[in-house]
Amino acid sequence: MAKVLDEEGRDLLYRKARTHNVWLPRAVDDALLREAYDLAKWGPTSANMCPLRIVFVKSREAKEKLRPCLDAGNVDKTMAAPVTAVLGMDVHFYEKLPKLFPQADAKAWFKDLPAPILEYIALRNSSLQGAYFMLAARAVGLDCGPMSGFDNAKVDAAFFAGTSVKSNFLCNLGHGDPAKVYPRNPRLEFEEACKLV
Numbered sequence: 001m002a003k004v005l006d007e008e009g010r011d012l013l014y015r016k017a018r019t020h021n022v023w024l025p026r027a028v029d030d031a032l033l034r035e036a037y038d039l040a041k042w043g044p045t046s047a048n049m050c051p052l053r054i055v056f057v058k059s060r061e062a063k064e065k066l067r068p069c070l071d072a073g074n075v076d077k078t079m080a081a082p083v084t085a086v087l088g089m090d091v092h093f094y095e096k097l098p099k100l101f102p103q104a105d106a107k108a109w110f111k112d113l114p115a116p117i118l119e120y121i122a123l124r125n126s127s128l129q130g131a132y133f134m135l136a137a138r139a140v141g142l143d144c145g146p147m148s149g150f151d152n153a154k155v156d157a158a159f160f161a162g163t164s165v166k167s168n169f170l171c172n173l174g175h176g177d178p179a180k181v182y183p184r185n186p187r188l189e190f191e192e193a194c195k196l197v
């Protein structure tokens with residue numbers, strides 16, 4: 001019989017996991033970030049293209065580079081978080097396809113597509129990988145605080161200048177203060193969001 005995740009695991013990843021805005025002063029070991037990535041990398045992407053690229057912003061100097069890119073409401077919590085992951089996407093993801101999808105010339109499927117299409121494909125797949133990453137972070141005991149309230153062009157200039165990587169979203173990482181989360185908002189029920197046809 002196939003194994004399934006027990007109730008405790010389901011709570012850890014989904015039911016009891018919250019978006020955090022207040023961080024406990026507990027450092028995050030680099031090994032934990034590696035552990036989270038090493039789980040997240042196994043999530044599926046189109047043609048195994050893996051467009052996600054992550055910069056983990058930890059140092060005071062790097063945090064100060066991030067500060068002017070943030071919407072006002074995201075500044076204090078991001079400055080206080082032990083780590084902020086800048087989740088980016090390589091819009092020239094096809095360059096890695098000879099390694100990632102060696103059974104076919106997959107690079108040829110994508111390399112001449114117009115830039116907006118490449119960006120669309122990279123956005124879809126890096127967003128999936130970003131979600132895999134957040135669940136992986138929870139699986140290794142970290143809390144997440146994802147954010148899209150920032151200036152993408154400024155983040156790209158600060159962290160991805162001279163590359164084919166563009167920012168997708170940010171995610172604060174650390175140990176959240178469980179006493180300082182908002183009341184949980186509802187989700188759509190199965191009947192509201194799904195159809196069986």
Ligand SMILES: Cc1cc2nc3c(=O)[nH]c(=O)nc-3n(C[C@H](O)[C@H](O)[C@H](O)COP(=O)(O)O)c2cc1C
Pocket residue numbers: 017018019020073074146147148149150169184185
């Ligand atoms: C892609 C994304 C972007 C978000 N952007 C922001 C943001 O800029 N600022 C913020 O305070 N919260 C942001 N959030 C947090 C959401 O409001 C929060 O995850 C959602 O309300 C669910 O909260 P819960 O996980 O505690 O149930 C973002 C979440 C996601 C997934």
